Amino acid sequence: MAKLKREIGLVGLTFISVGGIIGSGWLFGPLLAVQHAGPAAILSWIIGAVAMFILAITFAEISAMLPIPGGIARVPQFSHGNIVSMAMGWTAWIGYNTTAPIEVEAMLKYLAPYASWLHTAETGELTGAGVSVALLFMLLFVAVNALGVKFFTQVNATLTWAKIAIPVVLSVLLIASRFETQNFTTPDGFAPYGLKGIMAAVSTGGVIFSFIGFRHVVDMAGEVRNPKFAIPAALVLSIVLCALIYLGLQVAFIGALDPTMISQGWAHLSFGGQGPLDGVIMSVGLLWFLSLLNIGSIIGPFGNGLVATGSNARIAMALSQNGFLSKRLQMLSSFGVPLWALALNFLIGTLFLLTVPFTTVIALNGAAIVLSFAVGPIAVVCLRDLLPDQPRSIRIPAVKLVAITAFAISTLIVYWSGWDTVWRLGIALLIGMALLLIRFHNRLDEMDATEALWLMPYFCGLGLISYMGQFGDGAQRQIPFGWDILLCVVFSMVIFALAVRSALSDKKFQAYIADEEVLDPSKPVIGL
Numbered sequence: 001m002a003k004l005k006r007e008i009g010l011v012g013l014t015f016i017s018v019g020g021i022i023g024s025g026w027l028f029g030p031l032l033a034v035q036h037a038g039p040a041a042i043l044s045w046i047i048g049a050v051a052m053f054i055l056a057i058t059f060a061e062i063s064a065m066l067p068i069p070g071g072i073a074r075v076p077q078f079s080h081g082n083i084v085s086m087a088m089g090w091t092a093w094i095g096y097n098t099t100a101p102i103e104v105e106a107m108l109k110y111l112a113p114y115a116s117w118l119h120t121a122e123t124g125e126l127t128g129a130g131v132s133v134a135l136l137f138m139l140l141f142v143a144v145n146a147l148g149v150k151f152f153t154q155v156n157a158t159l160t161w162a163k164i165a166i167p168v169v170l171s172v173l174l175i176a177s178r179f180e181t182q183n184f185t186t187p188d189g190f191a192p193y194g195l196k197g198i199m200a201a202v203s204t205g206g207v208i209f210s211f212i213g214f215r216h217v218v219d220m221a222g223e224v225r226n227p228k229f230a231i232p233a234a235l236v237l238s239i240v241l242c243a244l245i246y247l248g249l250q251v252a253f254i255g256a257l258d259p260t261m262i263s264q265g266w267a268h269l270s271f272g273g274q275g276p277l278d279g280v281i282m283s284v285g286l287l288w289f290l291s292l293l294n295i296g297s298i299i300g301p302f303g304n305g306l307v308a309t310g311s312n313a314r315i316a317m318a319l320s321q322n323g324f325l326s327k328r329l330q331m332l333s334s335f336g337v338p339l340w341a342l343a344l345n346f347l348i349g350t351l352f353l354l355t356v357p358f359t360t361v362i363a364l365n366g367a368a369i370v371l372s373f374a375v376g377p378i379a380v381v382c383l384r385d386l387l388p389d390q391p392r393s394i395r396i397p398a399v400k401l402v403a404i405t406a407f408a409i410s411t412l413i414v415y416w417s418g419w420d421t422v423w424r425l426g427i428a429l430l431i432g433m434a435l436l437l438i439r440f441h442n443r444l445d446e447m448d449a450t451e452a453l454w455l456m457p458y459f460c461g462l463g464l465i466s467y468m469g470q471f472g473d474g475a476q477r478q479i480p481f482g483w484d485i486l487l488c489v490v491f492s493m494v495i496f497a498l499a500v501r502s503a504l505s506d507k508k509f510q511a512y513i514a515d516e517e518v519l520d521p522s523k524p525v526i527g528l
Contacts, residue, residue, distance in 0.1 A: 004069060004222050005149060005336035010230045012153035013217055015160040016307055017238035020213025022163045022245065023304040024106055027297060029206050029246065030253035031269065031276035036201035038266040039184045039254055040191035042247060044201035049243035051202075052211035055406040056239060057396055058376040059218045060232035062383060064393045067231065069222030069338075070318025072215065072372045077322050078512055079379040079386065079503055081448025083436070087455055088375045089319045090432035091425065092215075095368030096312035097345055098361045100141055101353040103305035104134040110297040131354070137302070138349055141309040142342050148335035149223045152310055159303040166296035167245055170277070170289065171252040177284040179255035183262065192266060196481060203416035204471065210246060212370060212413075213304070214238055219311035223336075228393035256280050309345065316341035324439060364424050370413040371425060374458075377406035378496065382503035408492040414462060415488050418472020426463055448508070454499040461491055 008016070033041035059071070068074050073089025108118050108130055118130035126134060145152050184190060191198065202208050217234050224230050257280065262269055271279030281289050317338045320329035333339040352361055380396065381403045396402050414422065440447055468476050469484045479487060504512070 004332065006223055006225050006227075007148075007150040008153055008220060008224045008230075010226075010233055012157060013220065013224055013230050013234040014237045014241075015157045016153065016220060017214050017217045017234055018242060019156050019160040019163065019303045020216040020307045020311075021211055021238060021242045022160075022167070022300065023103075023213070024297060024300040025206060025210045026167050026246065026249060026300070027275055027277055027293075029210055030250050031271070033201040033205045033207055033250060034254060034266050035269060036193065036205040036267075037197040038188065038190070038192040040193075040198050041201050041205070041207075041250055041254075043191075044198050044205060044207045045243065045246050045250055047198070048202050048207035048211060049239060049246075051208060051409045052214065053236070053239050054402060055373060055376065055409050056214050056235045057232070057394070058380045058403055058406045059215075060235045061380050061392060061394050061396050061399075062376065063218050063221040064228045064231045065383070065387070065390055067221040067224055067227035068318070069219065069314040070316070070321075071218040071221050072375065073315050073318035074321065075379050076375045078509060079375075079382040080451040080499075081504055081508065081512070082322060082324075082440075082446070083448055083452035084375070084455060085322050086319070086324050086432065086436050087429065087452070088372045089315060089322065089324065090435075091368045091428065092372035093312065093315045093319060094428050094432075095365050095372070096308050096315055097348045098352050098356075098365040098368070099308035099312070100138050100305045100345075100349045101134070102358075102361055102365055103301040103308070104137040104353075105358055106301040107137065107298055107305075108134060110294065110301075134353060135350065137305070138309075138346060138353070141306050142346050144306055145310045145313065145342060146333065146335065146337055146339060148337060149220075149310075152306070156303065156306060159299055159306070162299050163296065163303055164241075164245065166292055166299075167249050170281075170293070171245075171248040173286055173289065174252040174256040174280065174284060177256065177286060178258075179252075180257065180259055181255070182259060183254050183257055186259070187262060187265060199485070203412075207246075208413055208416065209370075211239060211242065212373075213307075215369070215373070216307050216311045218376075219314045222314065228391075232394040253277070253280060256284055258283055309342070312345050313338045313341040316345055324436065360424065364421065364428065368425055368428060370410065370417060373410040373413065374407060377403040377410065378499045381500050386503065386506065386509045404493055404496050407496045408489045411462060411492040411495075412485065412488050415466055415469060415484070416471055419466045419469070419475040420473040422463055422466040422472070423474075426459065429459060448504070451502045451504055451508075454495055454502050457498070458495045461495070465491065 033044055037044050062075055063071050066075060072092045073085060076085035076088050105126070108126065112119055118127060118133060119125065120127055144155050214235055217231060221227055221231055277293060278290060281293065316325060316329050319325045320327055329338060329341045329344065331338070331340055381400055384399060465479070465484065465487060466472070466475065468478045470477050470479065470481050
């Protein structure tokens with residue numbers, strides 16, 4: 001009988017996380033961060049890394065104890081039942097299905113100067129040939145994943161070494177070529193825009209969003225060797241490693257600037273039509289490195305698309321196990337891969353590529369994925385009560401305090417996504433709820449409605465704060481900056497308390513977990 005194969009070791013799992021974290025954002029992050037915070041962008045990266053670390057360790061405790069595929073969709077089933085698991089799994093699944101189209105379009109945009117036939121001259125949209133190339137790349141993502149998790153991790157490791165090496169080498173070269181220490185204190189000091197600027201870099205400057213790729217460790221947990229050690233270790237190592245890479249690149253970027261470039265203030269720093277790293281490289285005379293930078297700009301999106309395709313197959317598989325999608329999606333190939341799930345996700349990704357505008361897909365991607373993070377901090381507390389005696393390889397101290405903090409962070413990430421993404425997410429959730437009602441129309445008594453009562457005030461309250469807040473097109477900006485963050489934190493504390501009180505009863509929990517073998521990683525996860 002075919003079963004998921006536990007063939008991912010610590011290095012492979014760490015590289016899956018690193019490959020998800022380091023995408024194309026490093027090409028623009030250093031500029032966006034200093035435009036908001038000046039040299040204090042260094043602090044923004046530290047704050048972002050610490051915040052994401054707090055969120056990640058809540059998943060580390062759960063996934064090391066319950067190493068199951070598609071954990072973001074599956075874990076809520078054990079803590080709050082089918083409605084909550086559907087909501088979180090559905091949002092993650094929608095977000096992941098948009099990732100491959102986004103990454104292939106990003107790759108083709110970077111290739112545009114060398115292959116003008118990929119885009120129309122008038123609108124910049126993909127031509128028929130461009131669409132064909134995009135679909136071929138998406139099929140390549142599927143093919144690599146279809147050949148088994150061992151082959152996938154080998155390919156991803158090769159790509160990730162390049163994704164690590166290029167920004168690290170660039171940082172060293174920039175520091176060696178030109179390092180103007182005065183840039184860290186002039187023209188207006190180290191933190192010219194104060195705390196507001198530092199936090200703005202964390203939110204709208206893209207810092208916090210640069211770390212969300214750690215989620216792939218949770219999704220691939222069902223195929224990890226020695227998950228009790230490898231999962232928490234991979235989460236910690238990947239976030240620390242990526243934080244060091246981002247920090248090094250940010251320091252090198254600031255030091256390599258010609259002081260005349262910032263004479264009008266950091267907010268006005270610009271490189272015209274050039275990418276910021278292209279501009280800095282040319283200004284210090286490292287023209288030969290531009291070709292490597294171009295290679296990195298292709299490898300980054302390709303690696304992200306590859307990892308997201310694999311993770312999303314596990315999300316679809318988890319939704320099938322939850323009863324939301326067809327049971328066929330649980331069937332595994334001889335390579336131990338959910339091939340039907342890969343095929344379904346490819347079709348949905350194709351629909352996004354062909355029918356939805358690129359900017360809309362990007363907006364939906366970010367909001368949908370980050371909302372699914374909210375389940376981890378809640379579940380880690382609930383499972384302390386539901387599985388009190390289950391051995392834990394990592395046990396978070398002061399778990400309620402850490403979990404409340406992590407839940408507030410996840411809420412803030414969604415809020416920072418902006419109203420223009422939050423309202424789209426609301427529509428996606430309504431579609432998901434309609435599908436759930438259709439799926440369970442003859443079994444409404446099986447729906448865990450009481451355990452999901454906290455979802456409606458959470459979604460509605462977050463939507464209202466986003467609409468009245470400071471971020472995104474269409475936001476009314478009625479809540480002053482600073483007060484909006486405080487309101488999100490207080491709101492998160494109230495919802496968190498309600499969600500924890502709404503956990504499954506012990507009887508329901510035992511019923512859901514009775515047929516599972518997730519507590520013993522030595523046993524097959526599934527075999528059909």
